[in-house]
């Protein structure tokens with residue numbers, strides 16, 4: 250689905266080539282695709298309408314400067330507006346209150362409140378060095394109280410006992426009193442959830458809010474909830490002065506459109522994202538990255554530009570011609586490719602701009618290690634004489650030792666590089682004419698974009 254959208258947008262970007270500004274006529278098709286993308290990402294319809302209207306207003310008549318085409322500029326506007334709507338920058342937990350700072354967790358059953366409570370306890374203890382107490386106000390399900398006890402212990406925080414025979418208000422007051430007497434910095438209050446919004450539940454949580462006077466009232470919402478997120482968010486907003494949102498289960502398949510809906514309906518900032526069931530699976534919400542996820546295409550404009558600037562297409566063409574004419578591919582070419590990768594801003598910076606789905610795949614690769622590997626390879630080649638670079642087959646064992654010492658690596662690494670180079674040269678010799686450029690384009694990975702140089706490993 251995401252790549253289909255990317256293809257469509259790339260096609261439209263091409264169609265809009267040569268037009269100097271965004272106009273009513275050329276923007277229609279593009280906005281239709283964006284609208285579809287948002288609906289497919291499960292953003293609620295009224296929110297989509299509103300959003301599209303805002304983007305249109307911002308885009309119309311805008312001059313398209315520099316090398317950007319109107320289509321690319323529009324994608325940029327959409328991305329920016331999405332990120333702005335979901336809240337720019339980061340918003341950590343506010344603890345500015347007379348201790349204990351109370352944090353009230355609200356949300357439907359199964360949204361991930363209990364898990365998030367423990368994740369927050371861990372975050373506040375480890376990152377902000379706070380002494381944290383948790384308590385469950387869920388008097389309807391003893392299992393929920395037990396669950397909080399278990400996960401709180403895993404988080405290394407303290408849990409305050411409560412029981413199904415108590416009233417939530419009683420529990421809250423007792424926990425508050427205990428937290429004060431024992432000098433806790435933070436009291437995290439987990440609450441009962443229901444499968445759907447329920448008047449009794451809303452009354453109860455309102456009462457808890459009044460008793461506790463929390464500094465943060467966090468609305469926990471499942472990113473997979475889709476269109477329903479709007480109704481849930483509206484009901485909680487009407488009942489409580491929400492101060493923040495935690496979007497859970499972002500590690501799932503959903504494109505996370507709920508973020509946009511919930512943010513727009515409640516007006517509260519999205520503070521955290523839950524990205525796994527584990528207690529360290531809590532991240533500070535990154536609106537820009539999430540905008541890319543919703544559109545399913547990463548920061549394509551930036552990627553297009555970065556790649557276009559970094560790749561010396563002329564050098565790539567020369568290389569292709571060389572292979573084609575049978576002149577051979579030597580270690581200087583190999584070095585050139587390594588340097589081009591560096592020019593493009595490094596692997597990790599490219600990674601940040603990939604569409605979510607691709608980034609997840611690429612994320613399995615250790616980028617830091619890959620970058621160090623590139624630097625080591627560069628060091629080895631630079632320790633060789635120009636003649637050795639052209640004819641690596643003449644390098645004898647004694648020279649290998651010297652080269653390794655010059656690059657500050659083990660001899661095995663020199664051997665590994667020479668083997669890799671050998672394999673690559675064999676592969677290139679086999680390639681039919683024009684194959685290299687095709688391969689480069691393929692490795693660029695996205696239609697409508699200039700190809701990236703073939704990665705030499």
Ligand SMILES: Nc1nc2c(ncn2[C@@H]2O[C@H](COP(=O)(O)OP(=O)(O)OP(=O)(O)O)[C@@H](O)[C@H]2O)c(=O)[nH]1
Nearest residue numbers: 358359360361362363364442497498523524525526
């Ligand atoms: N993959 C993933 N699973 C999560 C995340 N957060 C919570 N879960 C899972 O979602 C399920 C429900 O989470 P709970 O924390 O029990 O939800 P709750 O809102 O407290 O539910 P009640 O206690 O029943 O009201 C559990 O299986 C969690 O492990 C997340 O960020 N990612």
